Amino acid sequence: MSRCDLIIRDVAIFDGTGAPARLGDLAVRGERIASVGDLGSWVGTREIVASGLALAPGFIDAHTHDDRMLLSEPSAMTCKLSQGVTTVVVGNCGVSLTPATFSRRPPPPLDLLGDERWWVFDSFAAYSERLVLSPPPVNAVALIGHMTLRVQAMKGDTDRAANDREIATMCERLAAAMQEGACGLSSGLAYPPSRHAPTEELMAVAEVIGAYGGLYTTHLRDEGKYVIESIEEALRIGKSARARVVISHHKCAGPDNFGRSKQTLALIDRASLDQDVDLDAYPYAAxxxxxxxxxxxxxxxxxxxxxxxxxxxxxxxxxxxxxxxxxxxxxxxxxxxxxxxxxFSMDEDDVRRILAHPRTMIGSDGLPHGEGPHPRLWGTFPRVLGHYARDLGLFDTATAIHKMTGRPAAVFGIENRGVLREGAYADLVLFDPLRIADRATFEKPTEAAAGIHQCWVNGQTVYDIATGVTGARPGRLLGRHA
Missing domain, CATH: 3.30.1490.130 (D-aminoacylase. Domain 3)
Structure with a gap:
């Protein structure tokens, strides 16, 4: 007879690979999955009979701005844990809370992470040390923002191209962050602090990440009229750096660009024959x-x-x-x-076409620190599973879960997560596939989703439908394994 800490019995198991669910049991010992299958001979200190429910790897939010929220009390993460999210990718769109300090409010959109009181980490090591001393309830993968590097290196004088000395400073700080555990570089070329950065500047800075097997993720220079040219620029930067490219929150913005996702996705398909390129998206037309x-x-x-x-x-x-x-x-x-x-700048047909693309991961892109947030902060993952998979049949549940688990784990190089198998970390979400649904709306954007029963991070319960966030802090900063 085998003993373990937790057994979840008689549950529909989605393993994160895209394979159909299979009925069975899953055992957890410590922070890892001990076994998956028919575990009738096993005994758990705690046992859950989950008939009618589904079990999946904890969802990986491929695009967040949770850099600051990771430093807050566990209750601040309710918006993610109540969706089944157990790992977040931070530092997107060129905006990372490190390495930078400010004595006054930083320029937008850096201030989306807060005013100068929050910009106190002059190195990635300082930020990661804070997360060790006060762990979050979820795991995190961290990107370094080109905009953060640029504003610091150029002392705010960003309405021009960076000179060689400033580029060298950016490269030096990025290299240090990569050595300290960051997983890549992000950019936000549509925003004023980065808009004047020529492609050559990005190529020079991104060259650093190639040596570390890092990724290049990008909020494109233009998501409207020049979206094709902007994707081509991103591909050129990635190829030059020998780095995987992720197109952030892919969209075709503005009524004059509705329908152009047919062209952009075809371009991404062609490029994928020659280099690694992926994309993330959220399930809303705003x-x-x-x-x-x-x-x-x-x-x-x-x-x-x-x-x-x-x-x-x-x-x-x-x-x-x-x-x-x-x-x-x-x-x-x-x-x-x-x-x-x-x-409200997007077309629903484009949203569906992009979500359904096989290279698309799911990312909420939620902004957690303003009043009246976009409902994607609270509703993204249940909306994909409930509205788009179950109700509309855009793809099946197994495919939806793969976009939230196994796919982002592979893209971001996260070992032993995003899958349910013996030896993998016990990041789990238990949910009702018939009831899961987003309840956040533009009028009431902070309504928790329906149908998420429990979440575990590294084997510890972090969310329960009956009591909410448990207060446990088992999360950790995850490095990239190329």
Whole structure:
């Protein structure tokens, strides 16, 4: 008779590979899976009979801005744990909380992670040490933001190309971070602090990650009219660096670009024959970021999430505020800033086409620190499983789970996670496949999802449907294994 700490019995097991579910049992001993199969002869200190439920690897959120949230109390992670997320990828879009310090509020979108009080980590080692001293409830994989490196190296003078000395400084700091456990470089070339960086600057900085087997993830320079050229630029940077490329939150933004995902996905397919390229996406036809006047268009409805000078504007449409003030929308955006907003700029057919692509991973891209967040912060993973897989049949449940588990684990080089097999880490989510659904809406964006019963990280219970977040802190920073 074999003994273990936990057995989950009579459950539909989705192993994360994309294979169909099989009925069986799973045993956990310590922080690892001890066995999977018919475990009738096993005895667990705790046993759960999960008839009618499904068990999957804990979901890996391939695109987050949780750098700061990892430093908070476990209850702050309810938005992720209540979705079944057990690992988050931070430092996306060129925005990472390290290595940088600021004596005043950083320029947007760096300030999406907070004001100067949070920018206290001048090295990746300092940030990772904090996570060791005060572990989060989830695991984390960390990217280093080109924008963070650039603003520091150029002392805020970013309306130009970096010179050789500044590029050398960026490379030096990135190399140190990679040695200290970061997994790659991210960029956000659409944003003002990085917009003037030429392709050659990115190629020079990204060359560092090639030596460490790191990734290059990118918020493209343009997701609208020049989306094709922007994907080509990303591919060129990745090829030059000998690094895997991940296209962040892939979309074709603006009514004049609806339907162009047919072209962009075809380009990605062709490129994949010659280099490693993947993408992530969230299951909504609206984006969210800083409220920037240059992003304002009359044909795109914009909802204000938060505003530092005008907090009363949260939840209101920009057009209404502008009309009330008797000014145009761009002027209103400037008056509201620093601020965040939701942009209803995407076509549902494009969203579905991108989600269904075999190279697409699921990433929430949620912004956890503003008022009235985009509902993707609380609803992304249940929405994929409930709305798109079960209700619409865009793909089957096993495929949906693979996009959230085995696929991102392989792309980000995370060993022994994203799969249910003997010896893998016990990052698990137990859910009801018939009831799982997102409940967060644009009007009520912080409603927890339905159907998630329990989550475990490294063998410890971190979320229970009856009691919520448990307060356990078993998470750790995960390195990349190429």
């Amino acid at each position: 984006s969210s970021t800083s409220l920037l006047a240059e992003l304002v268009r009359e044909d795109i409805p914009i909802r204000v999430n938060w505003s530092v000078p005008h907090p009363e504007a949260a939840g209101r449409m920009l057009a209404e505020i502008a009309a009330e003030w008797g000014i145009d929308q761009r002027s209103a955006a400037r008056r509201l800033s620093p601020a965040g907003a939701i942009y």
